Amino acid sequence: QEAQPEELVDALNGVFGAHAKMRAAHTKGICVKGNFTPTPEAAALTKAPQFAAPVPLVGRFSLGGGNPSASDSQKDNVRGIAMHFQLPDGSVSDLLLISAPIFVAKTPEVFLELLRTVATKDKDKIDAFFKANPNSTKQKAWLTARETPASYATADYFGVHTFYLTNAKGERQGVKWTAEPVGGFKGLSDKDAEAKGADFYAKELNDQFTKGPVEYNLFAVLGQPGDQDDDPTSEWPADRKSVKVGTISITGLENAEACDVGIFDPNQLADGIEPSPNDKILPMRSQDYAVSFGRRTQ
Numbered sequence: 001q002e003a004q005p006e007e008l009v010d011a012l013n014g015v016f017g018a019h020a021k022m023r024a025a026h027t028k029g030i031c032v033k034g035n036f037t038p039t040p041e042a043a044a045l046t047k048a049p050q051f052a053a054p055v056p057l058v059g060r061f062s063l064g065g066g067n068p069s070a071s072d073s074q075k076d077n078v079r080g081i082a083m084h085f086q087l088p089d090g091s092v093s094d095l096l097l098i099s100a101p102i103f104v105a106k107t108p109e110v111f112l113e114l115l116r117t118v119a120t121k122d123k124d125k126i127d128a129f130f131k132a133n134p135n136s137t138k139q140k141a142w143l144t145a146r147e148t149p150a151s152y153a154t155a156d157y158f159g160v161h162t163f164y165l166t167n168a169k170g171e172r173q174g175v176k177w178t179a180e181p182v183g184g185f186k187g188l189s190d191k192d193a194e195a196k197g198a199d200f201y202a203k204e205l206n207d208q209f210t211k212g213p214v215e216y217n218l219f220a221v222l223g224q225p226g227d228q229d230d231d232p233t234s235e236w237p238a239d240r241k242s243v244k245v246g247t248i249s250i251t252g253l254e255n256a257e258a259c260d261v262g263i264f265d266p267n268q269l270a271d272g273i274e275p276s277p278n279d280k281i282l283p284m285r286s287q288d289y290a291v292s293f294g295r296r297t298q
C-alpha cells in the first residue's frame, strides 16, 4: 500500500511531537539571504536562468528531524540548507541540500515504516527494522564516521537525488548536486562539540557575517549511463567527474517570515532542471511539505 503524505507527517509527529506553527521536519532553523553567481561552464549543462546570470536568494539553514530544540552538536543528525533562487521573471527555483550524500529510505513506504518503528521505542523492533533494511543504516554510519560540522558555514551539503539538466541545445545530463564550503569542511571533535552545547550555530553564523559572506562552491556531479537515478540511499561511484557551476554566497540574516510564508520545494524548478522520474521519494516530498505547511499555517 502506498504511503500517504498525511501519514508521513503524522509519523514524523509521532517521533518528534507535533509543534504548533512549526515545520514537521527541519524544525529548528535560521532564515538567511544571499546570492548565487554561476560559472561560465554552467550554461553548457542547463538553460535554467540562475545558471546564466547572478540571482538573489532566500535560504534557510536547519537541523534534520522535528525537534525544535534539537542540539547543534548532535553528530548523527543532518544539517540542511534550502534555497529559493529568485529568477528575473519573479518565479523561484529551489535547491535543498543536506549534510550527507544519502537519505534514510529508498521509498516513502520504507520511510513511513522507519518512523513508525522508531516511535514504538521498542529496541527489538527497531533492531529488526534496520536488519531488514540495511540501506537505512547508511546515513547514520556516514555521519558518525566524520566530525560534527563546526558551523552551518563549514558543513558540506548534498542534493542526494538525481536531477536531469537540459541545455539550450536540448542535451540532457543526469547530475547530483554538492556544495562545499570555500574554506573546506571544518569539524569538531566529540569532546569539543559536547562542550559547545545545544545552541551555538546561530552565534557562529552571526560571527561569520561580521567578517564577510559565507560561501560555498556548488558542483554538478555528472552521472554516467547506468548510474542509479532511483535510489536516494545509494551514492554514485566516487570517480564521477564534477563541474563547478557556481558560488552560493550567504550574506546575512533574513526575517523568519521570508522562509515561513511558503515551502522550499525540491520539485519547484526552473525550465532546464527536472527531478529524476524514477525516484519515489522526490515527488512525495512536495506533497509532504505541503501537508506540513498547511498544518503550520493553520
Ligand code: HEM
Pocket: 008, 009, 012, 022, 023, 024, 025, 026, 029, 060, 061, 062, 080, 081, 082, 096, 097, 098, 103, 107, 108, 111, 158, 159, 160, 232, 262, 263, 264, 281, 284, 285, 288, 289, 290, 292, 293, 296
Ligand atoms: C519522503 C521523505 C521525506 C519526508 C517525508 C520529508 C519531510 C519534510 C518535512 C515535513 C519538511 C518541512 C516542510 C515545511 O513545513 O516547510 C521537510 C523539510 C526539509 N527537508 Fe525533507 N523530507 C523527506 C526527504 C528529504 C530528503 C531526501 C532531503 C534531502 C535533501 C530533505 C531535506 C529537507 C530540508 C533541507 C528541509 C528544510 C526546508 C526548510 O528549511 O524549510 N528531505 N522535510
